[in-house]
Amino acid sequence: MRRHLNELIEQIRLADALDIGIVTLLIYVGLVWLRHRSTQSLGVMIALLAALYVLAGWLEMYLTTMIFQYGIIAILFSIIVIFQQDIRHGIERLVSSRWLRQGTHDSSxxxxxxxxxxxxxxxxxxxxxxxxxxxxxxxxxxxxxxxxxxxxxxxxxxxxxxxxxxxxxxxxxxxxxxxxxxxxxxxxxxxxxxxxxxxxxxxxxxxxxxxxxxxxxxxxxxxxxxxxxxxxxxxxxxxxxxxxxxxxxxxxxxxTVTNDLRGESGWDRWFMGFASLSLAVLLWILFAYQTATLQRTIIVPIEYRNLAADWVVAEPRSSYAEVTLVGSDKAFKILDVSAITVSLELEDVQLGIPKRLSTEQALTNVPSELSVNEIVPRWVDVIVRKK
Structure with missing residues (x-):
């Protein structure tokens, strides 16, 4: 258990912490709004729909899942129409300048x-x-x-x-x-x-x-x-x-702002804050944190740099390399394949003399979340000649 916890902490990036913080704030605002307004029906409706969607995916209910996937816009539109008054109240309260009122209740x-x-x-x-x-x-x-x-x-x-x-x-x-x-x-x-x-x-x-x-x-x-x-x-x-x-x-x-932030009591505020943070972390673990390791092979171009103006690389020459990367699904989702390349430096190559260069050392723009398992070819023999 401790080992898994340490692995989890090591894989959390600054962007992940910021992601959890933003979601925590949104959940906290939603809880405060639903707590202080008679609009719990909106929260109950959203919670029921979310639970039904998760249950449909878990039990592999194809028709229900398809309705959610293709009818999500209609579902959201229906919620907006049914609860338009409650949603308007929430938006007005959030954007109202009265949130900016300072100070406490004046004794006068x-x-x-x-x-x-x-x-x-x-x-x-x-x-x-x-x-x-x-x-x-x-x-x-x-x-x-x-x-x-x-x-x-x-x-x-x-x-x-x-x-x-x-x-x-x-x-x-x-x-x-x-x-x-x-x-x-x-x-x-x-x-x-x-x-x-x-x-x-x-x-x-x-x-x-x-x-x-x-x-x-x-x-x-x-x-x-x-x-x-x-x-x-x-x-x-x-x-x-x-x-x-x-x-x-x-x-x-x-x-007053002081009472808005305090809530009904300090314990209520701390409880809702802890509940919001816990729910945000749980959602991050379920949907963002990936423990499974994936392996994928991509094709990247080989480029030759710093070659003299009147020299060319003799044929045949390698134009592409197959790179096998290992990492999490989240890391592959943010991977920009077009940015990865094998960049071979030819400034020390002598005319007509073969030189073996490592493609792995010349591989660039691989994210730190991914590791190189294999690259083919691993070496490239380069011979240059005059044009």
Missing amino acids: DSGIIDTIVESVAALARDQIGALIVFPGREPLTRHMRGGVLVDAEISEPLLLSIFHPQSPGHDGAVLIEDSRIRQLSLHLPLSSNLTKVQGSGTRHTAALGLSECCDALVVVVSEERGTITTAHGGELTEVDPAGLAQRLEQFLASQ
């Missing part, structure tokens, strides 16, 4: 949270409907319509006046971003999941609809019942003012 936000909670509680007591959006990391522009740019400081009188029944924009949503009221009178997409919004009004349907499209947090006040509800991740949760304050504190604190 506590006063702003208190102001928002007090305003929402006052609206709930008076049974005045309200809809407030707190963006996450994913962009919201394509999900919202209309809106009036405000960019004002957050205050209880301003929030109460925006949602007053006599206000022109009281039916729309308010966007709060970076501790500022950015826009008001926004129209949000409506959810088609009627079972979750049964008995609720249009505001709850709009809040749920936006939470299904992105990772924003939406706060809803019902004008019929005077209740406070939060919508996040496609779920509606009824809370009291204290619960709302705690929910806002947790959500705003999660919108």
